[in-house]
Amino acid sequence: MTDKRKQEIISALERAGQFELPQAAIERDLERVRRALASERAGRSLWRTIAQSRWTRLTSAAAVIVIAVVAFSLFMQPEPAAAKLLAQVARNMEKLAWIKTTTQTFAPGKERPVAVDVHWTDAKNKRVFAIYDGKYVHLMDYAQRRWSIYRPETNDMIVKPLEDEWVSPAGAVHEYILKLKTEGIEVAKSEEMHEGRNVIVLQFAESLNYLQGAGPATNMLMNGKPVKTMRHKIVIDKQDYLLGAAEITYLDPNDAVIVVQRSTSEPIQTGPADIYELGVPKNVTIVNKVPDERVGQVRESIASHASRFLDAYIAVITEARAEDGQERVDQGMVVFRRGKELRVDVYRRLFNHPDNVTPLYVNELAASLTRLKPYWPEEEQRGIQAVRLYDGLWQYVLEVKDDKLVAWDKQRRPDGDAYADDDVDDFAWRTLWWLNEPEHMFEDDYSRTHGLIAMELTPQWQGYRLPKRQVVYVDPQKDYICQRYIDEELFDAPWQEDKNWLDKVRDRENLTERRTVCDIIEYGRTAAGQWYPKVIAETGHELTYGRLRKDVSRIIRIHVVAERPEFPNGVFEPGKLPEPADQ
Amino acid sequence: MGQQQDKVLALLDTHGQRLHRLLGRLTRSEDVTSDLMQELFLRLSRSKGLEQARDPYAYAWRAAANLAFEWRRRRKIKFGPLEGDAREDEPQERPLGKLVRDEQVQRVLEATSRLDELARDVIVMRFIEQEPYEEIGARLGRDVAYLRSLCSKSLVRLRQMCDDREADCTDKGVPHDR
DSSP states (O other): OOHHHHHHHHHHHHHHHTOOOOHHHHHHHHHHHHHHHHHHHTTOOTTOBSSOOTTGGGGGSOHHHHHHHHHHHHHOOSOHHHHHHHHHHHHHHTTOSEEEEEEEEEOTTOSSOSEEEEEEEETTTTEEEEEETTTEEEEEETTTTEEEEEETTTTEEEEEEOOSOOOOHHHHHHHHHHHTTTSOOOOEEEEEEETTEEEEEEEEEEEOOOSSTTOSOOSBEETTEEOOEEEEEEEEETTTOOEEEEEEEEEOTTSOEEEEEEEEEEEESOOOSSGGGGTOOTTOEEEEOOOOHHHHHHHHHHHHHHHHSOSEEEEEEEEEEEETTEEEEEEEEEEEEETTEEEEEEEEEOTTOOOOSGGGGTTTTHHHHHHHTTTOOOGGGEEEEEEEEEOSSEEEEEEEETTEEEEOOOEEOTTOOSOSSSSHHHHHOOOOOOTTOOOEEEOOHHHHHHTOEEEEEOOOOBTTBOOEEEEEEEEGGGTTEEEEEEEEEOSSOTTOSOTTGGGGOTTGGGOEEEEEEEEEEEEEEOTTOOEEEEEEEEEEEEEETTSOOEEEEEEEEEEEEEESOOOOTTTTOGGGSOOOOOO | OHHHHHHHHHHHHHHHHHHHHHHHHHHOOHHHHHHHHHHHHHHHHTOHHHHHOSSHHHHHHHHHHHHHHHHHHHOSSOOSOOGGGGGGGOTTSOOOOGGGSHHHHHHHHHHHTTSOHHHHHHHIIIIISOOOHHHHHHHHTOOHHHHHHHHHHHHHHHHHHHHHHHHHHHHHTOSSOO
16 A cells, blocks of 8 residues: 555544534533433432433422323323313312322332332422432422432532422323323223222323434433333322322333332322421531522523513524635524424535535425525535424424435424524523532623623533533623623633642543633614624634644624514424435 | 442543544534434443443443444445534645545545454544554553554555445446445
8 A cells, every 4th residue: 555545544534533523512412411320320210311301300299190290291192081080180189288109110020119219299388308219318499499419328418409490290280281182192091999999090101212213212211221112000099089009111122121110199288397307417518509699590581581582583594614804604594483483494515515405305495595595695505404393392303414314203392492502592592501510600801891790610620521611791781692602621721720630630632622702793683672693703722632723713693584474384394394315 | 230320420420521522533423423422321331341341431432432333334325424524624624635525534434344343443543533552552452563563454454445435336337335
């Protein structure tokens, strides 16, 4: 082999080594896995799910009730008899002050439970007490928005913010009854004797979609195995029409049983007054992870203003690389937003590769192609990359893979669309988060000069990851939009607590420091006077230890082309998405 | 299970980012990386091998590489533009010409997936992760001179595989392997 040929191969491999995904994607994925693993370790066995939906996070609420309503919500066909029965159960549950639920988890073939969890739900004060595996004591206080977790091994109690909204057992049932009209299920209903009492038994099964076409991963993980199917059995006592017992069998993609959970619940007069009644010692060490109260207020203002932004619009968002004073568009997104519904057609630069996909779908993409053209007129330079549709509950994604438009399994997303950089809201109202790390306020020259509120997170060095800092500068005069956003992981910075952390890293040549600063350099206003970012300048660099620094500079332009428009016919209908190629 | 979970969590904290980066470089797709990352830790959390591994990171690294190359081998069509390829044209990158465009990268990665496991791992560590031979030797417990020789032979093998594929495509009169 000649040196030249050898160098070609080496160059291609080195080029593969230069490929980097956005840091946000890395963190998102790590956090996703971390939560799943941490959840398992903590013994919160009921809803060990990677996808953090509001409903699946109800794990610690009254378990048996949640088991029932979650199951119904997912699968029930408009089933008048079952819906009527459920409505009656909900009415009865509204009258309950306290409910105690005991859940036992059984491994296949075992008669003794591998875990026993107990929940006490205080409906009046919006609190849930729990003991997991007989030792981990939790208090979810939805009124105070605090989550206390006692760990006997270290005799400490972490107190952190509780992000989820309270949903009473009855409220959840009502909400799910409404959903019966939109989601399908086949419910088997029977009447029988259960422990000497007349009961109604409802049974049904749910099948989860694969994250990939061929599996095995789904968005639920139990005992380290992906859950493909859940079989539910709900027992309603005919005497008081309350949920008395439930059983869920979790099966893997091969239909093998992973675990079976059996729950019983009962109304009680009263429950624990505080967490110490459940065995937490008075000398416990409190680890406070609750952010500064002012931070909470600002975060609420951010969320509030974000929710008030245009409820219906069409926008074109372009991302360009700045080169010698010129802008070269690399990506264009056409956004159709109507309430919760969101359709985004993503176009990317072709890089000398022929576009074999877009021409096949010119009719289906006509609405976005037409709107993109004024802002990225060079048709030969761009091609469709993805079509994403969120219909308010389900996320549909079509993507170009290997020169074909292919469809991923649709994903259930009760919390909202799955992408954090898809619409105007995502660029305008940013919030910081980091597991177990409280956010705090500060002031500096920039915030004082521009009248901004500055908040930051500074997770320090942990093993391999560099010390990290995320900062938002929020403008209260402009609808709490994030005027400047900084995301940095640096070898050396004043905010690092351990100045010698790098000395402890053995393979530091694998470390890469990054800094990204996003500044809004031009604002736009809607007809109603709401602010939004019109032009964002993104600058930054990457530096792998001991190598050359790479500077990055991008311009993001947001064009709100229509407010509360008449939308193109069928643009939000899953049935009218482009037909994917055979996979 | 508790100890295993601790070990996997520690691995995630200390090396998660590196493993993610490895998956990203070998698949060149954000979505695939995301799914494979999940699948990797799913497998590790129930793996007896990890428990017994002298070096958990090395074990996880190999599992990640296996997953990524397994995915690559499973793909029906090998060389097309992938989602991450928007980064291909970074202004500061060297002008490598036609042979280093993305199709070439995909082609070489595809060929790498068909090398035997040791050769494949050495190629990835040396040229994609830019590890020095001494470090690779320490990680794999192999003599440096042997690794240099293996690398050289593997490059020849890769070139042959790429040439065979190109010739195959030319014979069929199509521009890409499909």
